[in-house]
Structures are given as C-alpha cells and as structure tokens.
Amino acid sequence: MRPRLLDLCCGQGGAAVGYHRAGFDVTGVDLALKRQPDGTYVDDKAIPARYPFEFIKADAFEVLADAEFMARFDAIHASWPCQAHSVASKYKGTAGRHKDLLTPGRAAMQAAGLPWVIENVPGAPMRADYLLCGCMFGLPGLRRERWFETSWHGFDLNMSHDHREPVITVAGHGPPSWVREGVSVPVTTADWRRAMKIDWMTRDGLAQAIPPAYTEWVGARLLEHLESEAAAA
Numbered sequence: 001m002r003p004r005l006l007d008l009c010c011g012q013g014g015a016a017v018g019y020h021r022a023g024f025d026v027t028g029v030d031l032a033l034k035r036q037p038d039g040t041y042v043d044d045k046a047i048p049a050r051y052p053f054e055f056i057k058a059d060a061f062e063v064l065a066d067a068e069f070m071a072r073f074d075a076i077h078a079s080w081p082c083q084a085h086s087v088a089s090k091y092k093g094t095a096g097r098h099k100d101l102l103t104p105g106r107a108a109m110q111a112a113g114l115p116w117v118i119e120n121v122p123g124a125p126m127r128a129d130y131l132l133c134g135c136m137f138g139l140p141g142l143r144r145e146r147w148f149e150t151s152w153h154g155f156d157l158n159m160s161h162d163h164r165e166p167v168i169t170v171a172g173h174g175p176p177s178w179v180r181e182g183v184s185v186p187v188t189t190a191d192w193r194r195a196m197k198i199d200w201m202t203r204d205g206l207a208q209a210i211p212p213a214y215t216e217w218v219g220a221r222l223l224e225h226l227e228s229e230a231a232a233a
Helices: 014-022 046-050 060-064 087-092 102-112 189-196 203-208 212-232
Strands: 004-008 025-030 033-035 041-043 054-057 075-078 116-120 130-132 146-150
Touching: 004 014, 004 060, 014 025, 014 212, 025 060, 046 054, 046 203, 060 102, 075 102, 075 212, 102 116, 116 212, 130 212, 146 212, 189 203
Parallel strands: 004 025, 004 075, 025 054, 075 116
Antiparallel strands: 033 041, 116 146, 130 146
C-alpha cells in the first residue's frame, strides 16, 4: 500500500507529481485564489482543473487542525506562499506587503504530528536541509534554486551549481531586468514547460511551481525516513 501525502498550498501540482513518482498517493489542498494587480483575490479555476490528483479547496491551517482528516495521511508537504521572502519582492521593495505564513505554518505542521517537508525560496526563514536546483537534475538550463526543510533534519551533500549554458529563469510574468542582463533567457510558456519538464500547467502555474524532479528526489528521502520510523516502532 502506498503511503499517503498531504500537499498543502499545492498550486497546479509540480510537487505532487514528483511525490507520486517517488511512491506516494497525493491529495492537494489550496485556497485556489489568484491575487489581482489591485490586491484583491478571485477564484483561480486553473488550480483544481490542472491539479492531477485528488484536490480539496480549503485553508491549509484549518486542514492541519482537523485531527480526523489528518489521520488519513502519513506525511505532509507544504509550499507556503513565498512572496514575503522572494528575491523579486525584495528587489522591488514589496516584501513587506506580504504576510509570513511559513513560520506559523511550520508550527501547525509540527502540531499535526506527522513527518513533514517545507519547500520555499532561498532566504526564507527556514533551515535548508536540502538545496536543489535544475542543474542538479539535468533540466535544460533551468536555474531555480529551492530550499527544503524536513522534520527529520535530513542532510545530503548536494552537487555544486553548474550554469555554464544559457540560463532559463522561471519567475512571475517573465524574467525581470536584473535577470535578463547579460544572459539569453527564453520567456515563452513552451520554454518554461520544457525547462521544468511540466506539460500540464498554465503560465501562472509554472511561475509558482517546482519541477517534479525535485520532490521525486525528496520523496525518496521521505520514504526512507518513514521506513526507518516503521522499523523502529
């Protein structure tokens, strides 16, 4: 029987597909809201339409507090919104407009009592147990570093970055000027899909996603942890 993983703030399912390939049955949870330029939010129908597994529209904090619901799962992954910590927000001076959900989110995951993984951007208030980038997985030119913190304090000596080829950066509505300077950066949705090996997402979904290769690798480490816990029980 495959272990069950809860995928919080799931977006259109980049992390989910990687965990599924690693050996998990995955259920996604997301508020499925899209922020507008004026700061308001509207329903983002693309999230449930594109998410490839069971999807529940709900607040992640409410789900984590529901002990009966959480009893269905063996582990948790969360990609808490990164806007408060991203380089782009800091560069534009807008980071302070966004609430830090990662710190209270970690506390809620700890209270749920299951093994967990948090994924976020470099510089987020977290411990980088695993630091992954597209160049480590043979993804064509992809520069997309992401940090992973684990409940079991995982550790691995990862390869150093190698970006000698033209770099593809997947961000926002297209690479900002500070990324474009001095490099050749394809900016079409097709380029992004090819770089991340994701063929089912919209442009907005890709901008927020991580490649499945990352969580397939992390998922293998999570399975090892679950197996070691089971053996020790």
